[in-house]
Amino acid sequence: MFLGKVIGSVWATQKETGMENLKLMMVQPIDTKECESGQVVIAADRIGAGVGERVIVSRGTPARILFGQGNAPIDAVIVGIVDSFEVAE
Template identity: 55%
Template structure:
């Protein structure tokens, strides 16, 4: 899983079958010092995350399972909104 910051929204008028009611957000992974560490990507959001929130993301086939259909073209999904975390 990946910890990331939500930095934007994606709006589409046409989507593939199975994605019609899915919200898409632009996210960017962050490191232990809260700095951006990787390039941005788009993730499906079914839990109601918003701009500037820190989120937990799963990628690959587990992301497809979040949407309930293995044939939906999903690569990343937000699976949690992070309240806090500690690094020793």
């Protein structure tokens, strides 16, 4: 999993089977100081995250399992909206 910030949405009228009615968001990975820390990821979103929100993203097989279809072409999913976090110095 990683921490990220939603920076945009992706609209696609044609999608593979298993992705129908699925909201896709662009997420910028961030570090604990909220600085960019990797390439932007397109993540499925079923919990209603919005642009500007910090989120927790799960990747790989765990993301696909959440949708109950072993063959769904999903590599990343937003699993939480972060209210706050604390890091010991």
